Amino acid sequence: MIKNFLNSRPNIPLLFFLSGVSGLIYETVWFRMLIRVFGTTLEATSTVLAVFMGGLALGAVIAGKKADGAKNPLKAYAALELLIALSALSATLAMAGLPEFIAPLLPEGGTAGAEAGTALLRVLVSAGVLAIPTALMGATLPLLVSALSTGTADSGGKISRLYALNTLGAALGVLAAGYLLIAHAGEKGAALLAAALNLAIALRVMLSSPQERQPAPPAAETAEGRRGYRLMLLILGASGFTALALEVLWARLLVLTIGNSVYAFSAMLASYLLGIALGSLYAGERADDGDTLPLLAKTQAALACVALAGLGAFYLAGTGATDPKYMYSPLTQASDIFHLFGWSLIIIMPATALMGFFFPLAAQAGVRAAGRVGAVGALYGANTVGTILGSLITGFILIPQLGTKFSFILAAILAALTGTALASLAGGEAKRRFTPWLAGAALAAAAAFAVPDPVFSTINRRFQLHNPGLLAFHAEDRGGAVDVLFTGGGEIKSLYINGLAVSGNGEAGKLMSHFPLLFQASPKSMFIIGLGAANTLRSGVLHGVKVTVAELLPAVREAGPLFAGNWEKSLAAGRFEVRLNDGRNELLRSRRKYDAIIVDVTPPIYSSGAVNVYSRDFFKIARSRLTETGVLSLWIPLPCFESDYYMIIRSLKDVFPEVNVWAFPGQAGFLALASAQPLESRPKVLAGRIKRGNVARELPFVTPEYIYATHAMGTAEADELSAGYPAVTDDRPHTEFPLARLMAYSPMWFQVPEGR
Structure with a gap:
């Protein structure tokens, strides 16, 4: 056939x-x-x-x-x-x-009316x-x-x-x-x-x-047929809700083991779709059978069991995935691509194969009840509306309120209830034979309650093995899992998002905030993309400038006071504000001009979405939001491909006349400052500004001599060395797609190279 x-x-x-x-x-x-x-x-x-x-x-x-x-x-x-x-x-x-x-x-952002x-x-x-x-x-x-x-x-x-x-x-x-x-x-x-x-x-x-045909006359409607058709619309809507709820939840789990690169997302979504395709292909052998309602009921119960089994399997495998690379990026070499697919196929595909098997059988049941083939359109539409609701409700309500684990259990319960409704619709013997399947789903749900929270357990296990300390904060919000870890007796404070090290109270964040302000006569405002561990914010406040921060995750803002002791006092005094928004979008809709714009995104450079603030198009937006003497401060983290570094420098040079780069001892990255005007270089002036900005309170080693000694590249050298590289643009986001460079073993810098 x-x-x-x-x-x-x-x-x-x-x-x-x-x-x-x-x-x-x-x-x-x-x-x-x-x-x-x-x-x-x-x-x-x-x-x-x-x-x-x-x-x-x-x-x-x-x-x-x-x-x-x-x-x-x-x-x-x-x-x-x-x-x-x-x-x-x-x-x-x-x-x-x-x-x-x-x-x-x-x-302009910052008000409820603006957000609406x-x-x-x-x-x-x-x-x-x-x-x-x-x-x-x-x-x-x-x-x-x-x-x-x-x-x-x-x-x-x-x-x-x-x-x-x-x-x-x-x-x-x-x-x-x-x-x-x-x-x-x-x-x-x-x-x-x-x-x-x-x-x-x-x-x-x-x-x-294609030849014309004589359309078949519509079948006579019956009250029973209309009732069955409407019930199948509801059933398909509910199954669509479950399908997308599980997809959102799988994404929350798998980011802990496959990361957030574009390759990881593609592997996960492809595995999801492949399972649906295989299940639907197999359903073709059964779709035209007589009464499929009992089989549909069992399929939903089986989906509940398999989804919960996947939750347990992830807990066992996730807590065993303790390699230190999971705290930076699971993608560090070309062969890791197979690892991305392995996790996705094992956790996702068994359940989505059942989803794929379910949809065509349920659609055919609805078509027969309606008495016309075209009814598949409304049935497909109902399923799609269910997927929309599943995505929205899971992301906005279930995960923030219940967490990933209990949201999983709730989605599985919905699948089991959908199966129960189908068994009731079938009636008679089918309803009795469904009882063991429902009991199996109930046992699976009960067992899932006993499974420790897989998100917290996976992250905490890695902390215990590689960076033992006090877990001072843990929260799951609509954007990810956020953790704050204190080590070294509380002296070292680190921020983790989805288990990945993002920021800490080290010197790099302070340097990228102080430096752009030191090169200006009287800075008054600063815009920061990413709150992180609040280092850049705290340093900006020391200079007396008004600081606006764009932060994506509410939980990161909630954790802010753990890094900045005078948080509430400074906030009440109006010295800074934190806006929950994507940084590029906040700049795009801003009507203000800033003296400094600080960009420090989650490493690595090829993490999903990072390219949006490393592209020439973004740099154009940033320049349009800077004052005449304003400075863009861009952190380029290591490890980094040599080619990626020069592509970013080239992109900066395409927009800004002046580009200077610093490499600081002991820091894993480069600080690039881009501006329309040449930077101040007179030692007496710089010394006065260091004093004005209270820099010694945080970084006593920063002196004019330190600024000169750590200067790695000036405008002329940036022009010369980056000229042979393509610019990173929105249309050609080179840095987000490192696979070809990984396969070719392109030169990668793990530390600042000699002479830089």
Whole structure:
């Protein structure tokens, strides 16, 4: 049956596979583009995801109503693919120009009204650019199921196999975009390739001269059929909720073992989609059976058990993953890519295979109840609406209130309850036979309560082995797990996010705050991206300037007083403010000019999203928000590829006339200062400013002589050495994609090289 299906003319299954490839390439590119405009906060990313998924649902519902009456659904499908290509390219070009267009419209941050206005603008703009192409994408499945089915009796197999192949294509699209296309062709190049696939699909279908058909008359509706159909809409909505809730939760767990690089995210999402594809493909052999409700009920109970087993497995494996690299980055060499996939496949794929098996069987049950093939559109739409709610509620409510472990248990309970509802709907013997399955799910949930919190246990185990001390703070908020560790009798304070060392009360943060202020006559304001351990904030306050900090995670702000003893007093005096927002987005919507902008993002350089503040496009935003004598202070952490270092310097030089670099003894990184004016170099003036800024209270060794001795590169040398390297841009985010350099063993600096 599968062979006959694959050989159907004009090979629609293969074409729908390619359509899945293009769809996930678009989603990857668009998501990157929009979060640069609206920020990487959970609110922003959830809005973009909800609009994207909502467009798919809308298109599916509309197409489902029209599909059964279409005389030539294949011709309509070809038109859809053509329109997808055109609208997707238009959307991509529109999004590329959004930052300049939308910056004047974004309200200045810091007030509840501004946040509400920003949220409204996010929805309107996201819908404006995404609604048409995503609705067109969502319309494809109902049309193709209608085109290939002879009626409701055989539509289940068509749904499952089309869904499987499209999802398999989506998995390939994720890998292609995340590992190859954006790295080598850029975001626009990746979108252009996706559009070429859509155009090729449209051309192939049209060349096959699809024939018109006589639409089948609609089946007579019955009260029982309407009731069954509505119940299946609810069932599919609930299963969609569970599916995305689990995806969000898996991401929270796996970041502890596979990190937060673009490769890690791509491996996780591809594993998720691959499981769905395999499960759906297998479901094709059962989808057209008679009563599938008992099987659907057991599938949901099995999903609850498997998901909870995965939670336990992660606890055992996670607490055993104690290599020190997990406290920096799990990706340090090319072979680590296999490690990323291993974790993702083991933890995620068994459960998503059950999800993939469930959807086509449930959709076919709904189609039969409705008596028309086009009903698959509304059923798919209901499932998609469920996924939107699952993502939003899990991220915004469940994790902050319950934590990852108990959110997992709640999601599993929902799956078991969905199975119970299906068993009740089946009634009779099926309900009795479901009892052992429900008991198994209940036992799994009870056992999960006994499993220690896997997030806390994994992080704490690494602390005990490699950096024993007092865990002074632990919290899970909507953006990640935040920990503060005191060692050395409380003298050394370190901040960890998702188990990765981010910041501490060492000297580097103080240097990157003091230096840009020392080179200015009378600085009055400073903007800091990332609160971290509050070093840069505290040093800025010593200079008497007003400090604005953009911090992504509420828990990091909550932990701030642990690093700064006079936090509450300084905050009450109005000497600083902390805004919960992505730093680039906060600058983009700012109307202020700052004397210093400090950028110190989570290492390594290739961590997901870091490139957004290492690109030439960001440096242009930063320069536009600096005063005439203002200075951008950029920390470039080590380890770092030599090429990445020079690409960042090149990007700075493309925007700022003056670029100077310092390398400090004992510090794992470089401090780059970029400005429009030459920096002050007179020793007496610098000595006076060191005194003015109370620098000796924190860094008594900083003198004019120290500033000269640690100077590693001036503007002329920066020009000469970086000239042969490409700039990092939003479209070509070279530093975020290190795989080719890892495979080629490109030179990497683990400490400041001699002569720098």
